Amino acid sequence: MQNNQPPIPNPPRAITTKDTLYIKDALSWELLTFKKFYFMANHIQNPQFKDALNKAGQMHQNHYQRLLAHLQVD
Numbered sequence: 001m002q003n004n005q006p007p008i009p010n011p012p013r014a015i016t017t018k019d020t021l022y023i024k025d026a027l028s029w030e031l032l033t034f035k036k037f038y039f040m041a042n043h044i045q046n047p048q049f050k051d052a053l054n055k056a057g058q059m060h061q062n063h064y065q066r067l068l069a070h071l072q073v074d
Contacts, residue, residue: 020071027067034060 015023037057041050 015070023067023070027064030060030064030067033057034064 034057037053037060041053041057044050044053
């Protein structure tokens with residue numbers, strides 16, 4: 001089945017309930033992942049591993065912040 005509709009130039013300003021629930025789930029996943037990397041980085045001695053874990057944790061913290069911005073009202 002082909003979709004002959006043109007793409008939407010800008011996404012709608014409204015976020016559906018289903019979208020909100022998905023974003024909340026994704027926030028939980030990102031926060032948990034960030035916490036796990038932070039915990040591991042603080043319990044490891046190897047500086048290279050510690051740095052890699054901190055960088056991965058920062059990436060997930062950034063994802064969390066970006067997702068959170070989608071839930072904030074203008």
